[in-house]
Each structure stands twice: as C-alpha cells, then as structure tokens.
Amino acid sequence: MKLVSPLLALAxxxxxxxxxxxxxxxxxxxxxxxxxxxxxxxxxxxxxxILESGGNAVDAAIATNAMMGVxxxxxxxxxxxxxxxxxxxxxxKLYGLNASGWAPQGLTIDYLRRLGFTSMPSEGVNxxxxxxxxxxxxxxxxxxxxxKLASDLxxxxxxAQDGFPxxxxxxxxxxxxxxxxxxxxxAARIYLPSGHTPEVGEIFRNPELAxxxxxxxxxxxxxxYAGPVAARILAAMETLKGPVTQEDLREFRSxxxxxxxxxxxxxxxxxxxxxxxxxxxxxxxxxxxxxxLGQTGYGFGSADTLHIMIEAKKLAYADLVRYIxxxxxxKLPLGTLLSKQWARGxxxxxxxxxxxxxxxxxxxxxxxxxxxxxxxxRDGNMVSLIxxxxxxxxxxxxxPGTGFALQxxxxxxxxxxxxxxxxxxRKRPLHTIxxxxxxxxxxxxxxxxxxxxxxxxxxxxxxxxxxxFHMNIQAAMEAPRFSKLTFEGCxxxxxxxxxxxxxxxxxxxxxxxxxEGPLSTVVGGGQAVLRDFSTGVNFGAxxxxxxxxxxxELPLEARP
Numbered sequence: 049m050k051l052v053s054p055l056l057a058l059a060x061x062x063x064x065x066x067x068x069x070x071x072x073x074x075x076x077x078x079x080x081x082x083x084x085x086x087x088x089x090x091x092x093x094x095x096x097x098i099l100e101s102g103g104n105a106v107d108a109a110i111a112t113n114a115m116m117g118v119x120x121x122x123x124x125x126x127x128x129x130x131x132x133x134x135x136x137x138x139x140x141k142l143y144g145l146n147a148s149g150w151a152p153q154g155l156t157i158d159y160l161r162r163l164g165f166t167s168m169p170s171e172g173v174n175x176x177x178x179x180x181x182x183x184x185x186x187x188x189x190x191x192x193x194x195x196k197l198a199s200d201l202x203x204x205x206x207x208a209q210d211g212f213p214x215x216x217x218x219x220x221x222x223x224x225x226x227x228x229x230x231x232x233x234x235a236a237r238i239y240l241p242s243g244h245t246p247e248v249g250e251i252f253r254n255p256e257l258a259x260x261x262x263x264x265x266x267x268x269x270x271x272x273y274a275g276p277v278a279a280r281i282l283a284a285m286e287t288l289k290g291p292v293t294q295e296d297l298r299e300f301r302s303x304x305x306x307x308x309x310x311x312x313x314x315x316x317x318x319x320x321x322x323x324x325x326x327x328x329x330x331x332x333x334x335x336x337x338x339x340x341l342g343q344t345g346y347g348f349g350s351a352d353t354l355h356i357m358i359e360a361k362k363l364a365y366a367d368l369v370r371y372i373x374x375x376x377x378x379k380l381p382l383g384t385l386l387s388k389q390w391a392r393g394x395x396x397x398x399x400x401x402x403x404x405x406x407x408x409x410x411x412x413x414x415x416x417x418x419x420x421x422x423x424x425x426r427d428g429n430m431v432s433l434i435x436x437x438x439x440x441x442x443x444x445x446x447x448p449g450t451g452f453a454l455q456x457x458x459x460x461x462x463x464x465x466x467x468x469x470x471x472x473x474r475k476r477p478l479h480t481i482x483x484x485x486x487x488x489x490x491x492x493x494x495x496x497x498x499x500x501x502x503x504x505x506x507x508x509x510x511x512x513x514x515x516x517f518h519m520n521i522q523a524a525m526e527a528p529r530f531s532k533l534t535f536e537g538c539x540x541x542x543x544x545x546x547x548x549x550x551x552x553x554x555x556x557x558x559x560x561x562x563x564e565g566p567l568s569t570v571v572g573g574g575q576a577v578l579r580d581f582s583t584g585v586n587f588g589a590x591x592x593x594x595x596x597x598x599x600x601e602l603p604l605e606a607r608p
Contacts, residue, residue: 107199
C-alpha cells in the first residue's frame with residue numbers, strides 16, 4: 049500500500065464512491081494506534097482502554113473477551129472454550145493457543161448408554177465439558193501480556209457488578225432462550241430478572257459473575273479450577289449427578305500449537321489445527337482456487353461463483369466430518385487434506401451445472417454460538433480470538449453462585465466408536481470455533497466470523513472477497529454471504545442482497561434456497577483488523593450483523 053497525498057486520496061475516494069454508489073454501510077476504522085474490533089462497543093472500548101494504559105494486543109484481547117462474557121452471556125463466558133492466534137511483531141512468528149476443554153474422565157459412550165442415551169446429549173449436565181477459557185486467559189497473559197490478569201479483568205468486573213443496558217441483538221438472542229433458561233433454577237434466577245429476559249435498554253446486573261471474575265483476578269487460573277469457583281461447580285455436579293470431578297478441573301491445561309495454512313491467490317491463510325474445523329476453510333479455499341473466480345463469468349455474486357463456493361464447502365465439510373477429531377492419541381491425515389493435489393481431485397467432482405445433494409468424503413489411501421474479537425496494537429502485535437458456550441447459554445446449567453453458564457461442547461462428540469470424534473474421557477470434541485489469520489507481503493490480518501458450522505465457509509467467502517473481488521476488509525465483511533449449516537442435501541441459506549436472477553439460476557442448478565434477510569444472523573457476524581507494516585497503519589472492520597464496532601485507541605497527545 050503506497051502513501052498518497054490527502055487531497056489525492058480524497059479525490060479517489062469520492063470518485064470511487066460516486067462510480068460505485070458504495071454498498072458498504074460503514075467505513076474502515078483507520079489509525080496508526082491500536083484497534084479493537086468486537087461485537088459489543090463496551091467490549092471494544094474496554095480493550096482500547098487497556099491499550100491506552102500501556103497494555104498490548106494480548107492484554108486488550110483478554111479484557112475484551114472478559115467483557116463480552118458480561119454483556120453477551122448467552123454466547124460466551126467463563127464456562128466456555130477459547131482458541132487464539134497471536135502474531136508477535138518482534139519475532140514475526142504466529143502462535144496458536146488451543147484452550148478447549150476435555151470431556152470428564154467418566155463421560156464415555158458406555159456411561160451414557162447405561163443412562164439410556166442413544167446419541168450425544170446437547171443440553172444438560174452430560175453435555176458439559178471442562179471450560180477452557182480461563183486457563184486460556186492465563187496462558188496468554190503469562191506468555192505475552194504486559195499487565196497483570198487482575199488489571200485486564202477490572203473493566204469486566206465493574207460492569208458485571210454495576211450493570212449495563214442491554215443492546216438490540218443481545219436482547220433478541222436472550223429472548224429466544226427464555227424457555228431454555230427456565231429449565232435450570234439458577235439460570236432462571238440469574239438471567240430472567242423479574243421473571244423475564246431483559247428488554248432493549250434495560251439494566252442487567254450480575255454480581256455473582258463479578259465474584260467469579262474476582263477469584264480469577266486474585267488467584268489466576270487456580271481461583272477457577274482449584275479454588276472457590278471450582279468448589280461451586282463441583283457442588284452443582286453433585287446435586288445434578290454430573291460426571292465432572294475435581295481432577296477433571298484441576299488437571300486441565302491449554303495447549304500451544306502450530307497453526308496450519310494454505311495459500312490462496314497470493315495470500316497465506318492460517319487456521320488452528322484440529323480439533324477445530326479450520327481445516328475445512330483451508331480445503332474449501334484450495335478447491336475454489338482451481339476455478340477462475342473473479343474472472344469473466346465468475347464475478348462476485350454470480351450464480352456460477354456461488355455454485356462453486358457452495359459445492360466446495362460441501363466437499364470440504366464431508367472430509368472434515370469423516371477424518372477430523374482430537375489429534376491426541378490418533379493419526380489424522382492433515383497433510384493429505386491440505387494438499388493442492390487433494391483439492392484438484394475433489395474439484396473434479398464438482399458439476400458446474402448441477403448441485404450435489406450427497407457430498408461424500410474423499411477416499412484416502414491406507415498408509416455454534418460464539419464471540420469473535422480481533423486486536424492490533426501500535427507495535428503491530430495482533431490477536432485473533434474466538435470464544436464460545438457452543439449453544440446459547442450452553443448446557444443451560446449455571447452452578448449456584450457463579451453467574452455464568454457451563455458450555456455444552458460435549459454435544460459435538462460422536463457416538464460412533466469408529467469416528468475420530470468418538471466420545472472418550474479426557475478427549476476434546478471436534479470444535480466449531482476458529483480464529484483466522486492471513487498475510488500477504490507487508491499485510492497481516494486477524495479475522496473471524498462466528499456461527500457454528502457457518503464459520504469455515506464464511507472464512508472462505510471472506511478471503512475470496514479480498515483476493516478475488518478486491519474488496520477492503522469492511523466491504524468484504526459486509527458483503528452478502530451464503531451459509532449451509534447442514535452436511536447433507538441441497539439446501540442453502542442466502543441473504544436477499546444476492547439478486548433474484550442469481551437465485552433463480554442457482555435453483556436451476558438444483559440448489560434449494562432458503563432466503564434470508566439482507567443482514568442475517570444465519571450467515572454469522574465477524575470482525576477483522578489489518579496492519580500494513582510498510583506504513584505502520586492499522587485498519588479495523590466490524591460486521592453490521594452484530595451490535596459491535598471497531599474502536600481505535602486515542603493518540604497519546606489526545607488522552608486526558
């Protein structure tokens with residue numbers, strides 16, 4: 049990116065906007081200082097304040113994530129899991145953190161069968177896996193942070209104690225979960241004040257959550273996994289006859305891992321390795337790269353372009369489900385699935401004129417609810433972080449006195465003992481949440497788009513918007529998307545900003561379209577930050593499908 053004079057840049061911008069009648073609703077946030085992009089303004093502001101007080105990108109990410117657990121408790125919080133990709137500007141290295149929890153030692157297929165289950169429960173005490181988020185905070189702070197964990201959590205503690213006005217999207221999510229919350233007395237007491245979910249603008253307070261956060265601020269991870277918070281979780285397990293034990297909590301540790309990657313039209317795209325679904329995003333991109341997207345006949349939003357993307361998604365996800373699980377203790381064919389040769393073979397199975405309703409995994413020779421945030425600091429350190437309860441309010445269970453819902457990630461295990469994702473004690477399930485990272489030349493970008501099994505396919509579309517259709521990060525985030533949350537059939541959800549002619553052409557190819565609104569939650573919401581290291585300028589983008597924004601820290605001379 050070359051520097052140009054302000055007048056020339058303004059002239060180019062005005063001419064471009066006039067010619068294109070700009071479709072994106074927001075401009076990028078652009079600053080030489082740090083930027084935090086999150087799905088809540090309060091959370092993004094909390095992170096920006098940490099940057100202004102001398103913290104780095106990791107400190108800001110922890111503060112932002114903790115605040116998200118306060119202001120959007122159905123999606124994320126201390127009872128959920130976390131994944132992060134950290135870019136260390138000084139060394140130029142990427143680090144991946146897998147802070148996803150394992151199944152309790154006693155949670156096995158045989159155990160659940162004895163209780164009468166024939167498939168994995170997706171709610172209740174037997175869907176709970178050990179929460180990984182708090183250990184993830186500790187690992188991030190210890191390895192990269194400049195501030196103490198207590199400082200990073202201070203904003204979230206104060207907000208949980210004093211309360212906040214509930215924003216629009218959050219109120220809608222909350223309302224949809226009202227019946228579910230009534231299934232657990234403590235969940236109903238905490239999250240249905242006055243007997244109902246909070247309305248837009250209503251003040252919600254959660255002093256029990258403030259208490260739990262204070263235990264972590266005082267004693268770090270030990271306050272959660274071995275201290276007073278653990279005691280309250282274990283008391284709930286005893287009451288509800290759940291399988292989580294003291295040893296399951298105390299012995300859990302996050303894991304630092306090497307991100308996996310592929311190339312796409314000059315970009316290198318990174319995802320977390322299994323047990324996450326990021327491999328599907330990379331395989332999808334590899335398949336898409338075999339087609340001339342962005343060239344004649346394959347413009348943005350055309351039926352032919354969308355058809356290729358949808359079919360690539362089906363093939364990549366079929367391979368994901370067949371071959372991927374927790375890599376510990378078993379060999380997974382990552383190298384094969386990530387190879388360009390494999391993608392070329394899979395691409396040959398795409399019929400350009402007909403949708404496949406039964407995507408089948410390739411044969412290898414022998415031998416979703418979430419919060420995402422992105423941070424870049426003034427030094428160029430970057431964090432791509434995603435955290436989730438899985439379903440809204442997770443398992444539906446709140447241990448009395450803790451103020452947060454325990455996740456239901458166990459619902460993603462398979463009951464098939466032959467599957468690489470088969471349930472077993474101390475095993476991590478195949479995970480939906482994935483942070484993304486990408487680089488090209490002097491550009492580095494942290495990005496993510498939420499929404500269960502939507503995420504890999506949304507990553508693929510976002511990268512194509514940048515690489516094939518030459519959008520900036522805000523336009524790429526806002527652009528209409530499709531999402532196919534099922535693994536079989538020809539159904540696909542499409543935002544109505546794709547034209548009627550395109551939709552009709554897709555239907556002729558055999559796609560069964562479920563039409564969504566112009567900015568649908570079905571296709572997920574995301575955030576992104578980008579740094580141009582040649583100029584030292586940072587850029588931020590925030591998806592209008594969420595309540596959030598990208599917030600820049602104030603320049604030093606402008607701070608009070």
